[in-house]
Amino acid sequence: MKANATPVRTKTRKPGGWKRLGWVLFFLLPSAIPLFVFTLVPMVSSLWVSLHKWNLISPMEWVGLGNYRNLLTDEMTRRVFLHTLIYVAGYLPIVYAGGLCLALALNQKLKGRAFLRATYFLPVVTSWVVVALVWKWLLNPTNGLVNQVLGAIGLPEPGWWTDPHWALPAVILSSAWKDLGFVMVILLAGLQAIPSDIYEAAKVDGSSAWQRFWRVTLPLLSPSTFFVVVISLINGFQVFDQVYVMTAGGPSGSSQVVVGQIYDLTFRYGRAGEASALSWILFAVILLITVVQIRGQRRWVHYA
């Protein structure tokens, strides 16, 4: 960890520092302007909106922390956070384990390895709307391919997006499938960064392949694992597109997630104040989880 200590910044400004700063700002402008207009301004205004009752059309009405109070006591808020948690809890292990298996397999010297890597990465760069529509079709309860296969081998055929118990699993399955390639690429890079002399040394010491995986690969892969887990959790808490396209939160709200609720509150029900408040609650939750993870990393993340 010592190697990671923040480099000491020189307090004294070098001659020509102001000029340099000017140039830096100049080059930052193209990204700073959109960041300001489309991120910072909406962010600050959403904080302002969250303190009002507003239907997007009539003038805003000040309610102070009323929106937050209503949301925190509303059963709906609890439900959408629960669904989002279930989603993350289901999605993360599948996508990590699947991505790790793929990365390990495609790290071997295989014929057509580059082609396979590209194929697995394809869903990552495909639009969510397309992917969700295809999965909705595959998981059609009556004539979808998945249920036809399940039926043919004598397994029960779930109602998928029409059954409240299966709607979330259907979303989890398609999300994990889509993001598998992303996790694979990150872990693959991590695997290739592990120096081969460590493996050789381990072999000389008479370790088995299994031992090398647990004692060398996994610990040295932990920075990549950490990155994947943090990013996946953040993305997971913001799950929206696939839910919107596949189930629209249904049936009977059984797959409604936090961002879906924010969308419905604003654009369906004209309750922009509560929607903004819910955005900030979600932001706080994501921030908290991320901070806890960053604090906790020193226990299990090993930097080579």
Added chain:
Amino acid sequence: MRGTTIMRLIKTAATTVALTVLLAACGQGSATKEAAAPEGKSVVRYMNFSSNDGHEKDLTAIVNAFQTANPNITVQVETVPYADYFTKLQTSVAGGTAADAFELNYENFVTYAKNGSLAELKNVDTSVYKKSLVDAFNDGGKQYGVPESFSNVVLFYNKALFKKAGVAEPTAEWTWKDEQAAAAKLTDKGAKVWGDYQPVSYNEFYKVLAQNGGEFLNADKTAATFNSPAGVEAAKFLIDKVGKSMPTEADGAGTPDFDSKLFKSGKLAMWHTGIWMFSAMAAAPFEWDVVVEPGNTKKASAMFVNGLVVSAASKNAEAAQKWVTFLASSDDTTKTRLATSWELPPVADEAKLAPYLDQKKPANRKAVFAALEETVLPPVIERQQEMQDLVTAELTSAAAGRKPVEKALADAQTKVNGLLKK
């Protein structure tokens, strides 16, 4: 080294991604641009849903007739599917990009009239419209819109399936019992033929409630009253059909176009739907007809009214009002609507409606007018969309067997009362 890079990456990613969520609250507005109007000409932008899916060219014909009569005004039409219409409308009104004139159904009119986004129409000749229809678009003594069209729901039936099953065809005297008995006989799950289709939804529920003598809201609209013995019986009538004589959610019921495809493919014997489906079913390869929907203790047919309004932000309000008046009451519009079996024109002069009855399919067109004698309008509150969604969700839960009907109605009533209070 690697650690710091990753940490920095994560921090940036975490902030950016978390901020993106907040951006969800400032979504996309209407991208429609107003075309530059030549000197002395004005452009009226008009947004609608009712011409979507089959009547686009009929609307174009009306627009052309208007432009011929008013060479100084150009109408720019934007057609949006019903499912997305109100989201898009709300966003564009909020973003200041609303069309000059747009369509509103009666249920949503109240919300918009109250939030100040509509321009009051001046010097409206209300005598040309049916009184009840023009009054529907008056709020607190101010005329904010004119009625555009109205339509109702009747029972469509496939004559071939009735003949094959040896069941007598429905008549105007039918009650729920007759419908249930016929639906049971007509359903042939082996052949994937269903007896009946009536969605388990808000729109069907308030109607069957009225058919059973119940009231959805109390007289001054301050409390929901549908959780009554009449309400429970009405909800059970709807829900008992599911899986018995009607396809379930798992069969695909409730997805767009599911019912129209089912009926058109000759696999559905009875179908509760609107008269706007006449032209789409004209080409069905079997004989079909319509009849006034069965009632229980009384008859009650759903009636839907669409209105035309002018945006309060419009810079061409005068031209816009000219256009909506033409679209609502001109003889060109009336003729087009009747000839294409679109929704009915709201004109006071009933003689003008006569050509509607001259068309061939379906034979029993007079049922459309008979149904108008006893109608029920959708119950309307300020938080309309939320009420519709939650009533449908509770009924769907009961239909899927996740809740007893009594519990679902009680829960729905509590929630609707909550919406009325806020």
